[in-house]
Amino acid sequence: MNLTLKAFIRKELTQTLRDVRMRALLFGAPIIQMTIFGLALSTEIRNIKLAAFSRPDDAAFERVAGDFYASGWFDRVNYSQGEDPFELIASGRADAVLIAPDEGLRRSAERGGGKMQLLVDASNATKARSVEAYAKNIIAAASAREYGAAGQPALKFDVRVLYNPAMESSVFLVPGVMGMLVCLITILLTAMSLTREREIGTFETIVSAPLSNAEILLGKTLPYILLGLVNAALVVTAGYLIFGVPVRGPLWQLALAALAFVITTVSVGTFISTISKNQQQAMLGGFMFLFPAILMSGVMYPVENMPKAVIAFAYLDPLMYFVRMLRNIMLKGGDSYVFWTNLGALALMGAFAAGLAYKRFRQTLN
Numbered sequence: 001m002n003l004t005l006k007a008f009i010r011k012e013l014t015q016t017l018r019d020v021r022m023r024a025l026l027f028g029a030p031i032i033q034m035t036i037f038g039l040a041l042s043t044e045i046r047n048i049k050l051a052a053f054s055r056p057d058d059a060a061f062e063r064v065a066g067d068f069y070a071s072g073w074f075d076r077v078n079y080s081q082g083e084d085p086f087e088l089i090a091s092g093r094a095d096a097v098l099i100a101p102d103e104g105l106r107r108s109a110e111r112g113g114g115k116m117q118l119l120v121d122a123s124n125a126t127k128a129r130s131v132e133a134y135a136k137n138i139i140a141a142a143s144a145r146e147y148g149a150a151g152q153p154a155l156k157f158d159v160r161v162l163y164n165p166a167m168e169s170s171v172f173l174v175p176g177v178m179g180m181l182v183c184l185i186t187i188l189l190t191a192m193s194l195t196r197e198r199e200i201g202t203f204e205t206i207v208s209a210p211l212s213n214a215e216i217l218l219g220k221t222l223p224y225i226l227l228g229l230v231n232a233a234l235v236v237t238a239g240y241l242i243f244g245v246p247v248r249g250p251l252w253q254l255a256l257a258a259l260a261f262v263i264t265t266v267s268v269g270t271f272i273s274t275i276s277k278n279q280q281q282a283m284l285g286g287f288m289f290l291f292p293a294i295l296m297s298g299v300m301y302p303v304e305n306m307p308k309a310v311i312a313f314a315y316l317d318p319l320m321y322f323v324r325m326l327r328n329i330m331l332k333g334g335d336s337y338v339f340w341t342n343l344g345a346l347a348l349m350g351a352f353a354a355g356l357a358y359k360r361f362r363q364t365l366n
Contacts, residue, residue: 054100176299190269228262249334
């Protein structure tokens, strides 16, 4: 190897590794992301929220419901007397509802029925299929225990699929991909904006202009907020026209959710740009935020599958709240409880991110 090539390689390595933040991104980020990948990704569906509706004196049904909760796949959902099973699923408090026959399970079985109803939220088609498969196995085992080989009628159940009757995976995945694309574009574009100004030497010109810090920050972020909102409208329209994803909720909920999310992601991107010295660092910093955010958002795998320690970090992920609102508005009609709780959490996160970005931006200017 000639001396010129050796010197060029040494120069590139030195330039890349001389900054502590770049070394942290190059060597620390892969370890963090690998850990999150290993903990967060799981094909098993667990912690399924199940509510069981029956008469208070239906002991046979209580034993069957107990089998569901003892299986390790289902978590008990408590509800008030007179609550509507459909409302439990629409609000997201339950993933499935098991309903006993009106006359009681044992009497129904003695008459040759023994048929229960299972309501399943199929907005996540993969999860719905797993719920149905688990239920079949549990019901079969309960039937064998209750009646054995005595020729008694087996227990049965009818499945009623809600929100996605065809159980198409695209109906569940497309809203998540929409949120992911908006997040990707807004964060990367904003993260690279200030660093690009520094690299081409125009940042000093901006600073010397007769503008306050807040005006400079607004001038740098408002265009990306508008671009993010336009992008959100485009992906929702594409999802409706190309994939047939319904929009059952009001459009004002979609617009408000998109505005809160875009402000949050633009603020995060601005913060990343203030701590990056060049566009390469800004891009790596953006991806360092994006990969864990996508993994822990529930776009591909349910958040409930993750260990409790990882779930705690998922609640710091703005994409998780936006994806939940998108799916609820588009597939379920926009339940008010789900919408306002997730929007409130996203608004608080956006206010914090904007404040942090503004503080760091002032320090950068000074």
